[in-house]
Amino acid sequence: MLTVDAVVFGYTKEKGISVLLVKRKYPPFQGKWALPGGFVDEGESLEDAVARELKEETGIEVGYMEQLYTFGKPDRDPRKHIVAVAYFALVRPETVTLVADTDAEEAAWFPVEGLQDLAFDHDAILQMAIERVRNKLTYEPIGFELLEEKFPFSDLEHLYTSLIALETGENLPKFMERRNFKKKFMSLGILEELDDYLHYPGSGRPARLYRFNEKAYYAYKKRKGMGFEL
């Protein structure tokens, strides 16, 4: 008995990092919120299974996905021994519309901060996913998968700040100091400085927009060893 579960992260300036959950329609854990997921079909690859379940239960397709860990404790499911291969994924919440479907009553975004009491061992899975994304953020440019194509630098900064602050107990590493962070990031040469500006009405100076330059990143990877090591 093999299942796949997905920890899908989204980000908005207002609500910070959120995770996509579905409300369980049937026992066990009926009525509880859980990670989307389900059984792997015979002859179906794990990645296909995750994509399919996500589509079925929430209606979304993700941009970036990666295997997280496999959870196999015999008692993680009260019915019987069911092994779950967990994935984490990143999407731009703007670009997706949630639909509830057959197996799940509802699908919705929840800010991850202090989230708990999920079905099965999904609390632990979520925790691990957060940890993983947070680490990964500092050595691979996956943050852009959560931002719009063009974004003000402050979005990037805010994304990093809030994700790294989660569970780090609020004391940010030194490289997150505003001026240093920008200097460092810019020096990588993987951000394109656009001639577009964005102004949220109601406040502050308009912000210049940036875009992630994938080609430049490959060049960087070739030049340096790998990753980008913030």
Next chain:
Amino acid sequence: MLTVDAVVFGYTKEKGISVLLVKRKYPPFQGKWALPGGFVDEGESLEDAVARELKEETGIEVGYMEQLYTFGKPDRDPRKHIVAVAYFALVRPETVTLVADTDAEEAAWFPVEGLQDLAFDHDAILQMAIERVRNKLTYEPIGFELLEEKFPFSDLEHLYTSLIALETGENLPKFMERRNFKKKFMSLGILEELDDYLHYPGSGRPARLYRFNEKAYYAYKKRKGMGFEL
């Protein structure tokens, strides 16, 4: 259908990094070398399953083990769709004696350098394990799991050098320069300098012995963020 496979690494000064393989007794891939592993029993945790299979097929018990990745491509086993959860493990080859048993004709150590043509997708699994251990080595002190309790510093150096050189194409990172590597490692304060010396007859000055100090490492972790970031 769920299996577990183990990539068990060992290290000796003479042969460098080796991996433990078993020769398959039955089809498919009869007579080929493969990673030890087998089916997970109902109600058995994945870790238990790996430990059990290792014991059965090779007779060894490992010191350090960690989940690597789960391989689920439908065609990875020619018979049917079988998903494999792979683990990697580190042992001191000195401390174990291999025995061949029921499912496997023989068990033996093979230097990983250029190893290929294993059964199933085990080439890929091995590759991934090497990659993982190599990376991990630079941010967690797992190297000691491969060395004797007391070891000359040159062993540590040689271990790092050979593991990092694998597939890095021989050009070592700068921190591996002898004097700098030792300076750096010592500055971490996690190595105990012993008053023992070891002298291989036949050559050179006797080498001072060192011991990994786990307590000091915990203290270090508490002090610094985590890991040790060579």
Next chain:
DNA sequence: ACAAAAGTGTTGTAGATACACCCATGT
């Protein structure tokens, strides 16, 4: 003029790099 966010430059310092010679043993 004031509030709110964007934007920016310099200096000190610690850690990384680069480099070449002496030491203790066995034969």
Next chain:
DNA sequence: ACATGGGTGTATCTACAACACTTTTGT
């Protein structure tokens, strides 16, 4: 005495850390 591996110190340089004021907009 020579071969073999063990062992070390210092100068330079680069990258991280610390720090506070100015700019542009809306109200």
